Amino acid sequence: xxxxxxxxxxxxxxxxxxxxxxxxxxxxxxxxxxVIDIPNERSSHQKQVxxxxxxxxxxxxxxxxxxALFTGLVEVDRSVLLIVAVTGFSAALLGWVEDFRGLSIxxxxxxxxxxxxxxxxxxxxxxxxxxxxxxxxxxxxAGYINVANFMDGINGISGLHGVTVGVFxxxxxxxxxxxxxxxxxxxxxxxxxGFLPWNVGRGFVFLxxxxxxxxxxxxxxxxxxxxxxxxxxxxxxxxxxIYLVDTFSTLVRRIRxxxxxxxxxxxxxxxxxxxxxxxxxGAALLVTGCTILVGVCGFVAATAEPPVSIPLFxxxxxxxxxxxxxxxxxxxxxxxTLTP
Numbered sequence: 001x002x003x004x005x006x007x008x009x010x011x012x013x014x015x016x017x018x019x020x021x022x023x024x025x026x027x028x029x030x031x032x033x034x035v036i037d038i039p040n041e042r043s044s045h046q047k048q049v050x051x052x053x054x055x056x057x058x059x060x061x062x063x064x065x066x067x068a069l070f071t072g073l074v075e076v077d078r079s080v081l082l083i084v085a086v087t088g089f090s091a092a093l094l095g096w097v098e099d100f101r102g103l104s105i106x107x108x109x110x111x112x113x114x115x116x117x118x119x120x121x122x123x124x125x126x127x128x129x130x131x132x133x134x135x136x137x138x139x140x141x142a143g144y145i146n147v148a149n150f151m152d153g154i155n156g157i158s159g160l161h162g163v164t165v166g167v168f169x170x171x172x173x174x175x176x177x178x179x180x181x182x183x184x185x186x187x188x189x190x191x192x193x194g195f196l197p198w199n200v201g202r203g204f205v206f207l208x209x210x211x212x213x214x215x216x217x218x219x220x221x222x223x224x225x226x227x228x229x230x231x232x233x234x235x236x237x238x239x240x241x242i243y244l245v246d247t248f249s250t251l252v253r254r255i256r257x258x259x260x261x262x263x264x265x266x267x268x269x270x271x272x273x274x275x276x277x278x279x280x281x282g283a284a285l286l287v288t289g290c291t292i293l294v295g296v297c298g299f300v301a302a303t304a305e306p307p308v309s310i311p312l313f314x315x316x317x318x319x320x321x322x323x324x325x326x327x328x329x330x331x332x333x334x335x336x337t338l339t340p
Contacts, residue, residue, distance in 0.1 A: 069081075
């Protein structure tokens with residue numbers, strides 16, 4: 001084993017073990033503080049569950065990051081890595097306030113946008129980019145914090161999303177020889193992998209807003225920094241496309257129906273999949289499978305010639321259509337199989 005590989009194993013090992021073990025310490029604390037999710041008619045769960053365990057995922061990423069920095073695994077672009085991390089942790093802090101005390105929609109949106117502006121401005125300054133880019137970057141960061149929060153409604157979905165997108169971003173860093181991106185993507189993937197057993201096991205717990213905000217903030221800030229570093233946009237955009245399409249299509253549907261678009265609901269594709277008969281794990285796996293297929297298509301198409309890229313974009317489009325239609329497809333399939 002080379003010295004660098006040993007450092008990778010150490011860093012990711014620290015992250016994984018922290019994510020796996022810290023909930024043992026945090027769960028009793030959250031229970032005493034009353035950080036409990038109480039289900040309502042729009043929930044996908046039927047019983048009270050401890051939320052806020054995303055704090056342990058944030059702690060695991062922090063410990064892994066410190067390991068990577070102190071061991072010298074990341075020798076260049078340390079400032080970029082730190083800006084990405086601080087942006088994600090700031091989003092997590094906002095999510096914790098929402099979990100513990102609650103915030104009005106206007107205040108929550110204002111703080112999310114402030115985090116986006118601060119993160120995008122720091123990246124533009126550090127990477128010597130045009131500050132006209134800050135507006136787009138701020139909206140992207142704030143927007144994806146919300147996307148990740150909206151999509152965190154069933155067991156397994158956010159953990160699998162973190163693992164999937166993190167792996168894609170780590171591979172993107174490897175292909176472009178950017179160590180900071182390899183580390184950031186790997187930390188996200190491993191930290192959320194460590195949370196999965198807690199979320200899908202018998203005594204399951206929730207990430208809470210602290211965890212979903214962390215997920216959205218880390219992914220968005222990583223993507224923004226990677227884009228400014230010259231990474232192919234297909235490497236960054238396609239792994240999150242299913243989440244974006246689900247959220248945007250649901251938003252459009254609700255606005256067209258004259259509903260108050262920012263209120264809680266059960267109209268996302270993944271929620272309608274559970275209403276169609278899939279359990280939480282089945283729906284989360286379907287979302288993840290489509291995400292992987294779309295992400296692979298994007299990665300290959302980014303550098304492929306038209307004879308290869310065009311069919312890949314066709315597959316991508318068909319995957320998106322299938323995903324949007326999947327609740328109806330699952331419902332029809334179940335009716336056929338259950339009909340005597």
